[in-house]
Amino acid sequence: MQAKPRKAVRKRASTPVYVSPNQLTLWGFETPFGQALTTTNRWIKQSRLLPWDKIVRHYDVQFKSEEGRPPINGRVVLGALIIKHMLYLSDRETVQQIQENVFMQYFLGYSSFTNESPFSPSLFVSIREGLSLTVINAINDIVIAHCFEKSAADGATSISTRDEPEQGDIWMTTLDTEDKFKGAPISETSIEIPRLPNAGKFMMDATVAPHNITYPTDLKLLDAARKKSEAIIDKLYNKTLHGQIKARTYRQLAQKDFLNTAKKKSKTSKAIYRANGSQLRYLRRNLQHIATMLKAYQASDVPAPLKERDNKYLQTIRLVYEQQHKMHTTRIHSIENRILNIHQPYVRPIVRGKDGKKVEFGSKLQASLVNGFTVIEKLSWDNFNEGQCLMDTVEAYRRRFGFYPAKVLADRIYCTRENRRKLKKLQIMLRSKPLGRPSRQASSNPVSPGERWSD
DSSP: OOOOOOOOOOOOOOOOOOOOGGGOOTTTOBOGGGOOOOTTSHHHHHHHHSOHHHHHHHHHHHTOOSSSSOOOOHHHHHHHHHHHHHHTOOHHHHHHHHHHOHHHHHHTTOSBOOSSOSSOTTHHHHHHHHOOHHHHHHHHHHHHHHHHHHHHHTTOOSOOOOSSOOTTOOOOOSSOOTTTOOOOOOOTTOOOOOOOOOOOEEEEEEEEEEOOOOOOOHHHHHHHHHHHHHHHHHHHOOHHHHOSSOOOOOHHHHHHHHHHHHTOSSOOHHHHHHHHHHHHHHHHHHHHHHHHHHHHHHHTTOOOSOOHHHHHHHHHHHHHHHHHHHHHHHTOSOOTTOOOOSSSTTOEEEEOOOSSOSEEEEEEEEEEEETTEEEEEEEESSOOOGGGGHHHHHHHHHHHHSSOOSEEEOOGGGOOHHHHHHHHHTTOEEEBOOSSSOOHHHHHSOOOGGGOOBO
């Protein structure tokens, strides 16, 4: 008599339990060929310096999901990002280095060496999209607070007041630090901390992170928009809805007109104006064809074969045409929220006024440097005035450390009269170029550039 087969029981997926990566030991890590890991390796030292428990838990809160497969361990993800940026590696090379290096695998929290890759290199794209500036700054605050806690445990309880910090300096207050550094991210709802004496100093400056785009010109932008519109027409064309003859785009003539002007070594403003007008007319014709083809799809209740990405391109192309048509008809060379690249329409020109690079193309960021720690306080694709960020950065310093800085080092653009008045009220020393003409004493007694700061 045959036994009856058992019914398959579907097990409910259980939430993975977080295991502290600080429990790993060198003696328990299994390595090939029976070789023990050395404590002098840089990745072993780095693994002991970072507060993995705190930053991984904060990461898990941001990427928590009860649906689908359990997420990858946060220490593996954050550790891979650290390795990538410390060694300036590509996505594929980072995964391959981790797969081959036993010390890197220990740094990521592995219990033994494995030949399997931690994850697919394409996952780096999703990781970068999910790690916003708020998450990164929150993790930075945890690392900074951990450094202060470790310094307090080692007995360094005084704040450095030297003009130039030395390597290894940690600024701490003489008061108790147990209640100030909990590793929590900065937020507007943070608990108010009693006013402590000003201590420490920090530098601030603004820069532009250049983006990888071709140098933008109106002619190249119109040519790229025209080619993309031709590709959308090819996708939309349907013999049943639009007939046997496809709408003419004159793409060969348009390409010839573009090359006749683009290949010239020296172009007059009149030739550029005519070339832009020609490309505008080609683009307008294509947009009219696209509108007609979309109406045919709507009338027949047939969904258009355009993906979400194609619809975004179409919106960008229409906006490019409106901006370029307005500049062409009014003969102006600038417009608000000007698009420079149809593939990355969020990139804006940032006027910096530097020699050789008067205009940069990328995101503008406000960064502050505190005893070796760099924190990005503000990041924007649009230009902004640095003078409006000074007091916000000072308040962020107080929320982060519990007290205001004793000294602030900044460029002249930050030092407006209003900012100087506010810093003076808070008893914060500003080291910058003074307002007005130099005094007679300063003119008669010149000093080195490093001593020309006024307090």
